[in-house]
Amino acid sequence: MNNQINFAGEILRATKNEMKKDPKSIVMGLGVTDPKGVFGTTLGLVEDFGSERVIETPTSENAMTGVGVGLAISGHRTILVHQRLDFFLLAMDQLVNSAAKWHYMYGGQMSVPLTIRLIMGRGWGQGPTHSQNLHAWFAHIPGLKVLMPAFTEDVYPMLCAAINDPNPVIFLEDRWLHGQYGNTKNQKSNIIFEFGKARLVRSGKDVTIISSGYGSILSLNAAKYLANHNIDAELIDLRSIRPVDLNSIVESVAKTGRVLVVDSGHEFSGFASEIVKLIVTYAFSSLKSAPEVIAARDVPEPTSHGVIGEFKYDAFEIAQKAFQLMGRLTPPDCKNFLKPLLSDVPDGNFKGPF
């Protein structure tokens, strides 16, 4: 494990590489030069590239996003970093009215190569305003692209693609994935990520599970358990929220006829609803039963660790839904296998405080 790079390390590696390639590129954010370097994802950048290109910012989310737009239209690929998505809500004006529209609104004369890294909190009492997964908001806006990596081996090509894209890209990172290792050791360095291309994590014939971000990791655990119980689940990790990989979704549903959409956003008016809408529109005749959804409850997330395990879904709830879709009872040992004892940490080593 030690000679491998984890998710956070892959973010840093991609950032460094792109900054080396383009001497005009800039990284900005609160904490990008501090001793912790945004969970290690910006460590050493200021030493390598200097404070003119790695800019520590004031606590001014809206203005800094506008500054990012100004830099981007002046030819500087700019990466903005936020330690929590929730703080970035202060920047909605600059995101929606400036970044997303600058290219279109002025007749296609200027482009906005802006990458906005947003870290989504989870567990450890993050609570109502530190845990929101609002990719549906961003995906709703024409002019924005939205990425959400799940697997460590996808991080490097996906972040490179975001930085190289001539449009504003929202890059969503689940905090719990930062420590995740993956099959990156023998990975080719020249893999190019294509926007709107999902990852087929697992092929299967019985039921399709469509997920993204941390939900894909949970879904993979569920799929392994399902396999031991003779349910062959196909798992699609979307990776790209907008544009979304319609072909992969339709092809898979055509094969399985049963589909479960797993989403970390709230259920009402959410991203899962959009996926279900696409399935109903483009794969209706393949469906053997109504599409199912597991999403965040339509309730703000409470802080108390005493209740969070019950409040949130885990791999267990995903498997449970899959058994339902197959018309089978959930085996009694499923919960023991798939519901963690501690639902507020990614693993035993996690000790907070963020």
Place this chain on the structure above:
Amino acid sequence: MNYKSESAIRIIDTAILIRRVEERIATEYQNLQMRCPVHLSIGQEFISSIFSAVYIEGDTALSTHRAHAHYLAMSGNLNRMIAEIFGKSTGCSRGRGGSMHLVDLEVGFLGSSAIVGNSIPVGVGVALSHKINRNGRVCFVFLGDGAIEEGVFYESANFAAIHKIPVVFMCENNFYSVYTNLQPRQPKGRIISDLVSAIGIKSKKVESKDPIRVLNEIEKLVEHSRSGLGPVFIEIETYRYIEHCGPNPDDDLNYRPESEIKTWRESDFVESLEIFAKANNIDLDYIRELENSILNRIEEAFTEAKNAPFPTLVDTLNDVYAGARNE
């Protein structure tokens, strides 16, 4: 011709151009072919006219919903502006932006925004690029008294001060946010430029009505910024004569005191241009010829705009993303 009279001529040219263009828009608006909100600058020409003699090639500017004057002062293409207001494909934003989203990259006019305060941080970012490129250029950011009430102004000003960013904030204080006077919006006795000074930005309220004196004051401030000493903030009081948005007078609504309107009208800059011309040894024939040539230019711009095609639906579906069509 010496530098001073060159600047005086530039000021006169700009003032008359803005006034006559805005008047023509007001007249034509009733024909219902310019079907978008227009925020006219009639009465507010002074600072834009001075600005036209201050900026240099390579400088950049961003503006607000009331952008016509700034765009024209920077030599933005008149025909493309009028076409944009008519919603035509030949418009500066190809009919996508309208009056509130003007752009002319050839002259460095990088955009204007309908959202109060929205273009401020973008201008600071553009100016930061000037600083990084060490090109001795500044970005002018036009804003009004209303934008001072937006949080993003403080965020942007603070960041510009920290990094000594070459941005010139041009604050046109016309006392009204739509129909609402400063009085319920900002504390009594507030001097905006003093407030900005406390952020750490060299700030000045320009009080003089003498164009050359104001020109000199502003040039000095811009030079401060240009030479790398940091942002500057220039406040100037001004007055719009007609409604906040639209082509008509609205003083029948009685939201502004008659005495205030009278005072501003009596010191109208465009109407006193002949005195200014004389003081700078500019022949009055020059103004007469200028008026004619400007009217011709305007006539041509309106004719061209009316005859130009609208964008097609296919065209308006493009460019949502750069580097890709119809994604």
